[in-house]
Amino acid sequence: MGRLIKAEFRKTLSLNTWWILIIPLVLVAFWMSFAWGRITNDFADWIGSGTARIIAEQAGVSADALPVGLLSIAHGVNIAQLVPAIFGVFALAGEYNSKTITTTFLTAPNRVSALTAKMITYILWGALYGLLSFAVSALATAITVDSDRLPTGGQWLAAFGATVLAYILVTLFGIGFGAVLNKVVLAVILLIGYFLIVENVLVIAMWNTTDVLGAILPNSTANGIVGGVAAEAFGIDSINLPGGVEHWDKLGLQLSAGAPGLISWWAAALVFLAWTLVFFVGGWASNQRRDIT
Template sequence: MGSLVQAELRKTTTTSLWWALLIPTVLIALGGGLLSGLFGQSFVEVFSSSEAEQLSDALGVTPDQWKFALLGIGRTINLATLFPLVFGALAIANEVGTRTITTTFLTAPSRVHAMSAKLLVYALWGAIYGLAIIGSTALGVVVTSKTGQMPDAGGWAMLALVCVLASILMTMFGVGVGALVSNSAGVVVLLIMYFLVVENVLQFGLRLSGTPETVIGFLPNGSVDGLTGTVAVDLFLAKAGVVPEEGVYWLRVIAGAGGAQAWWLSGLIFLAWVVAAFGGGWARMTSKDIT
């Protein structure tokens, strides 16, 4: 297995794909962090004005307790993890397209060994992308925010944990779907369209139809967004004082956690999607004829 893992690492590091996708990942995360910080700081300035003092007093908080930058952090992580998703999707789809998958399978002791090596290597890459995302997002927030708008050390640690976890799961989901579709362009278009368009339209339709909000949290995008968005909202509410229930709902929607379960349950739900996708791809690859 050690040799197979080394071979998979060489496949990823000797091509430009890893850094070609890492660059926009960092830029999106950094830009999202900058905007999140600006948004949070602007909110504090508006509600610190004399016209808004009565509202602040009625809610029993001071504006600097409303750390709106946290909601932007949740959204930024959700958007940036699309890049490790694409990176994972091309893991097998590219090899099938170039037919290097034949060499991979013929030189490995078994296809199970080959797929296991890919699982380990792309889980590592998912973690690397996750660290890059949270690091870039944090840098952006630090640049445009004051200390009062940022989470404490424990909050940053929790955000880093769920960010890395979401990135790993998105990468593995991409690997599984890529093994099922096995067409580089097709799988990228499919995943991007689903996560950015199809499920958002579906969620809107479910809300209009009066379907229970919790259904959204069981969809792929709804569950992985809930993993990070719920943590962001929980950190916000921990310092926000009294927030009406309707306000909590909209905070969750803004953070991308509308209808989501608790963060750990959202993670387990998306893990089930990952297992289904990766398991299906595994079954297809281990039974596929090679030429």
């Protein structure tokens, strides 16, 4: 297994994909966090009035001392997590496209060993992308957010851990999604379109009817892993919001944490893990039977 994992790393490092994708990852994570870092300083003023004041008082904290920097981090890493998802698409679909999958399967004892080595390799890649994304978002946040509004030590660690977990899961999700479709271009277009547009429009359009979609659909739950850490600091998840909060105020508050309809971070992680398993197992099963000639 060690040799198979080493071969997978050599394979990915021999291509330009891994470092080309770092460019949009860094740019998106930095500038989204930079923009939200600016916004969150104004948010701290807004949170001292209206609905937000009720939540702040219920949490027993001063508006000026709220760690609004967590919102900046959440938005940066959440948008940038599309990058490892796209990277994951190339794991299997890319090999079928380039015809290298034949060598991969024929040089391994069996397909299960080859796919397991690939899974382990891309878990490590996902963690590396998560580390880089968090570092860039944290830098942008530290630059733009006042020191008394930055996360505490424990909150920094929680956001970091949630980021790495989310990036590992979205990478595996991308592998499964690409493996099921088995077409790189189609998988990438559908991923970007669904994660950035389709689901967000659907959740907001259906908000008056139901707010549960954000707690069960893949994009929102992927965002809810890091967003849930930010929401926990403010008490703005679906469970903890006080009953007097208006329906659309609830949406606005949850969007500020990066995930409409979000629940707790661990619940979001479990739901998105279920989505990841659906596609990953589906892709795994289809590749046990797929012709490589």
